[in-house]
Amino acid sequence: MGDSVKKPGWKDIPIGGRIEDAGNSQKYYVGGWRTRRPVWIKENCIHCLFCWVACPDAAIVVEDGKIQGFDYDHCKGCGICARECPAKSPAIQMRSENIEDQFDS
Amino acid sequence: MATLKELATRDGKFCGGHRLCPGCGAGIVTRQVLAAAKDNVVVGCATGCLEVSTTIYPYTAWNTSFIHNAFENAAATTSGVEAAYRALKKRKKFGLEDSKYNFIAFGGDGGTYDIGFQSLSGAMERGHRMLYVCYDNGAYMNTGIQRSSATPLGADTTTSPAGKEIPGKVQYRKELTDIIAAHYIPYVAQASPSNWKDLTRKVEKALSIDGPSFINIISACPRGWRIPEDQGLELHRIAIDSCFWPLFEIEDGVKYTINYKPKTKRPVEDWLKPQGRFKHLFKPENRYLIAEEQKRIDERWEMLLRRAGELD
Amino acid sequence: MGNRIALTGNEAVALGMKQIAPDVVAAYPITPQTEVVQIFSQYVADGDVDTEFVTVESEHSAMSAALGASAAGARAMTATSSNGLELMFEVVNITASLRLPIVMPIVNRAITGPINIHCDHSDVMTIRDSSWILLFGENAQEAYDNLLMANRIAEHSDILLPVAVNMDGFIISHAVENIEIVEDEVVKEFVGDYYPEKYLLDAANPITMGPVDLQDYLFEHKRQQIEAIKKVSGVVRQVSQEFAELTGRHYDLFEEYRLDDAEVALIAIGSTAGTAKAAIDNLREQGIKVGLLKIRLYRPFPAKEIVEALKGVKTIGVMDRAESYSNTGGPLYADIRAAMYDVGGTAQVMNIVYGIGGRDMTVRDLENLITQLQKVTETGEIEERIIHYGVRD
Ligand SMILES: Cc1ncc(C[n+]2csc(CCOP(=O)(O)OP(=O)(O)O)c2C)c(N)n1
Ligand code: SF4
Ligand code: SF4
Ligand code: SF4
Ligand SMILES: [Mg+2]
Numbered sequence: 001m002g003d004s005v006k007k008p009g010w011k012d013i014p015i016g017g018r019i020e021d022a023g024n025s026q027k028y029y030v031g032g033w034r035t036r037r038p039v040w041i042k043e044n045c046i047h048c049l050f051c052w053v054a055c056p057d058a059a060i061v062v063e064d065g066k067i068q069g070f071d072y073d074h075c076k077g078c079g080i081c082a083r084e085c086p087a088k089s090p091a092i093q094m095r096s097e098n099i100e101d102q103f104d105s
Numbered sequence: 106m107a108t109l110k111e112l113a114t115r116d117g118k119f120c121g122g123h124r125l126c127p128g129c130g131a132g133i134v135t136r137q138v139l140a141a142a143k144d145n146v147v148v149g150c151a152t153g154c155l156e157v158s159t160t161i162y163p164y165t166a167w168n169t170s171f172i173h174n175a176f177e178n179a180a181a182t183t184s185g186v187e188a189a190y191r192a193l194k195k196r197k198k199f200g201l202e203d204s205k206y207n208f209i210a211f212g213g214d215g216g217t218y219d220i221g222f223q224s225l226s227g228a229m230e231r232g233h234r235m236l237y238v239c240y241d242n243g244a245y246m247n248t249g250i251q252r253s254s255a256t257p258l259g260a261d262t263t264t265s266p267a268g269k270e271i272p273g274k275v276q277y278r279k280e281l282t283d284i285i286a287a288h289y290i291p292y293v294a295q296a297s298p299s300n301w302k303d304l305t306r307k308v309e310k311a312l313s314i315d316g317p318s319f320i321n322i323i324s325a326c327p328r329g330w331r332i333p334e335d336q337g338l339e340l341h342r343i344a345i346d347s348c349f350w351p352l353f354e355i356e357d358g359v360k361y362t363i364n365y366k367p368k369t370k371r372p373v374e375d376w377l378k379p380q381g382r383f384k385h386l387f388k389p390e391n392r393y394l395i396a397e398e399q400k401r402i403d404e405r406w407e408m409l410l411r412r413a414g415e416l417d
Numbered sequence: 418m419g420n421r422i423a424l425t426g427n428e429a430v431a432l433g434m435k436q437i438a439p440d441v442v443a444a445y446p447i448t449p450q451t452e453v454v455q456i457f458s459q460y461v462a463d464g465d466v467d468t469e470f471v472t473v474e475s476e477h478s479a480m481s482a483a484l485g486a487s488a489a490g491a492r493a494m495t496a497t498s499s500n501g502l503e504l505m506f507e508v509v510n511i512t513a514s515l516r517l518p519i520v521m522p523i524v525n526r527a528i529t530g531p532i533n534i535h536c537d538h539s540d541v542m543t544i545r546d547s548s549w550i551l552l553f554g555e556n557a558q559e560a561y562d563n564l565l566m567a568n569r570i571a572e573h574s575d576i577l578l579p580v581a582v583n584m585d586g587f588i589i590s591h592a593v594e595n596i597e598i599v600e601d602e603v604v605k606e607f608v609g610d611y612y613p614e615k616y617l618l619d620a621a622n623p624i625t626m627g628p629v630d631l632q633d634y635l636f637e638h639k640r641q642q643i644e645a646i647k648k649v650s651g652v653v654r655q656v657s658q659e660f661a662e663l664t665g666r667h668y669d670l671f672e673e674y675r676l677d678d679a680e681v682a683l684i685a686i687g688s689t690a691g692t693a694k695a696a697i698d699n700l701r702e703q704g705i706k707v708g709l710l711k712i713r714l715y716r717p718f719p720a721k722e723i724v725e726a727l728k729g730v731k732t733i734g735v736m737d738r739a740e741s742y743s744n745t746g747g748p749l750y751a752d753i754r755a756a757m758y759d760v761g762g763t764a765q766v767m768n769i770v771y772g773i774g775g776r777d778m779t780v781r782d783l784e785n786l787i788t789q790l791q792k793v794t795e796t797g798e799i800e801e802r803i804i805h806y807g808v809r810d
Binding site for chain 1: 109112113116117119123124125126129130131132133136140163164166167168171327334337339
């Protein structure tokens with residue numbers, strides 16, 4: 001998580017605090033914040049995209065209008081997607097990130 | 106009106122890797138607003154949770170031009186950007202002659218209802234072509250949940266704490282949406298990210314207007330509201346169904362339209378009960394505040410219906 | 418070149434703004450700057466200039482909108498005085514930190530408490546540590562000339578800092594002078610076009626401006642700012658040189674007036690320098706060796722050059738039109754004293770705080786003062802180092 005590379009000096013960065021690499025927060029991983037992870041159950045999914053439009057972290061991958069799964073580097077595990085999923089058999093399940101809990105279940 | 110599939114193709118102006126809390130409404134609001142925006146977008150943003158969590162140097166979650174100036178001046182700053190656009194386009198600089206740009210300012214309730222109120226009022230009155238979006242989470246969350254003029258009656262915040270003598274915030278919240286409508290600008294609306302269709306339609310409409318527009322959007326803060334991380338959108342629905350947060354729009358200052366009418370209005374208790382910030386209101390000695398809030402909500406809802414021509 | 422016309426300082430500045438024709442002006446009226454806003458509005462209304470004029474609801478918004486415009490890629494200006502500057506103070510600092518080359522005439526006026534509309538420098542002195550470049554003029558001609566040079570300094574690729582062009586309220590802003598005007602086309606060519614390297618209206622290269630900048634990077638960004646500050650005096654000289662070639666009017670970091678053989682020197686900012694010159698001429702006739710150092714570039718402070726120019730002077734009277742309420746005299750005095758420390762000279766340095774709230778400072782007053790300083794030179798005795806001149810006991 002975060003950056004481990006040596007930080008640049010004042011001669012090597014743009015002036016005024018400008019950030020010129022738009023959207024580079026994607027290089028910053030917040031997946032480690034999770035205590036629970038959403039797991040996609042593909043066969044239940046009706047690709048309504050309700051989960052996608054509700055995710056605060058842009059962590060649900062959509063291609064050609066179809067869900068592809070989760071971006072676990074940026075999903076914080078809030079569980080909103082699971083609550084919004086309207087599929088008859090839920091297509092998103094929240095599971096504990098704790099390894100032992102996973103064995104229990 | 107765009108479908109979710111279409112919106113998904115426009116996604117990507119607001120990226121993951123930001124540092125908003127898990128389940129933060131501000132992230133949902135911002136994603137939906139930007140997904141609804143076609144063409145180029147320049148974003149102006151007030152200091153607050155959204156700004157400080159999305160632009161921690163050297164990272165930015167904004168994959169579009171973005172400027173933060175200070176807490177109280179997102180509207181003035183964005184109006185300067187818009188004026189620059191008009192000037193440079195007129196002077197045919199930077200190849201902007203045939204370009205299309207949208208200008209969207211974001212502010213929290215503190216940066217909008219309170220400290221940024223003058224700046225917003227000025228920008229709206231001057232008629233800049235810009236959309237101002239307030240994500241209203243009902244307190245100064247970034248500095249640790251202090252009350253604002255958007256904080257609901259009775260809420261327990263760190264500067265309106267529920268104490269032995271005083272039961273949380275003793276004032277009603279102010280209705281900023283109405284106040285901005287009183288500027289007689291082309292478009293003013295209230296929205297919620299739980300109703301993405303309504304929200305994104307409003308954003309599209311606002312951005313299609315050659316003038317100022319304002320959308321006030323309810324935005325859950327799990328931390329400040331003291332709710333579980335996954336409950337925000339569900340609570341927004343209750344806010345709408347209880348008419349605490351009606352969905353409506355006002356065109357040209359006078360034309361009111363109610364966008365959603367609950368079949369049966371839910372009691373305000375349903376909205377208050379799940380939130381830790383209202384817990385103390387359910388003590389016998391404070392229950393009168395719940396009744397007061399209910400009365401206020403009923404009166405306001407009736408007023409809105411009347412203005413929309415749905416009551417005689 | 419150019420032609421002479423009778424104008425007030427405000428009229429000259431408004432005319433200069435029209436000639437520069439910035440992309441955006443966002444400004445708010447306040448005495449004694451008001452006319453600048455009014456005259457410029459009339460230019461816009463008459464189609465004499467096609468600047469986008471943003472009629473903001475406050476000075477805070479004036480600077481905020483100017484900042485937004487500048488960040489967007491436009492050449493932006495505002496103008497203010499006194500409380501207006503205090504209201505925009507927060508954004509004044511942000512403008513410099515974001516490295517946006519905004520130009521702002523300031524018509525200097527006392528800041529309120531209690532309210533007073535007349536000249537002193539208490540307004541501009543509150544932004545002396547903001548990393549704005551502060552230029553001062555002695556009269557309307559200099560205010561006009563400084564304005565024409567300001568964009569070139571601010572927008573220089575080594576600098577990218579905002580510039581404030583100061584002139585004394587009423588004394589300069591409202592007094593009519595014969596001013597040599599530079600022709601429109603010449604101004605246009607001299608000032609040139611503004612092409613920022615990065616700007617918000619470049620959708621192909623989106624940037625984030627004004628992020629959260631914490632322990633790990635803010636210091637580096639401040640260090641960059643200091644680097645720009647180091648280069649300001651060189652750029653000011655270079656631009657002034659070019660301006661001189663164009664107009665025959667020479668400017669430097671400061672002006673030395675009869676300083677060569679002077680034993681007594683006054684250091685002054687603004688219109689008082691003109692009054693001082695008259696007093697110096699009179700006393701020179703009586704054989705008193707007195708001269709003047711008139712500050713043009715106050716921030717960044719050209720300390721080394723000033724000290725060099727004061728070599729051989731025995732008594733220095735630093736004229737401050739503002740207090741610093743620190744028991745260490747006015748701000749200019751503190752600057753000069755600090756600068757003198759490095760050379761360890763034996764000159765006596767005294768402070769004359771004067772002209773607060775527009776209190777008159779006449780030629781007679783200045784002659785009086787110089788005579789006192791001359792006495793110090795002869796006797797080496799100083800009763801009080803910091804004098805509040807012209808205040809009633
Ligand atoms: C002039 C000024 N005063 C106070 C602050 C401190 N401050 C920063 S954000 C903030 C509260 C923001 O509240 P709001 O606008 O509701 O946004 P939220 O954090 O709730 O998203 C405050 C008080 C500041 N940055 N600037
Ligand atoms: S758990 Fe939260 S952050 Fe993760 S994908 Fe679902 S909605 Fe997004
Ligand atoms: S909400 Fe559920 S059904 Fe709909 S797309 Fe997401 S996972 Fe599939
Ligand atoms: S404190 Fe509230 S508003 Fe701020 S980031 Fe966290 S959830 Fe969002
Ligand atoms: Mg808030």
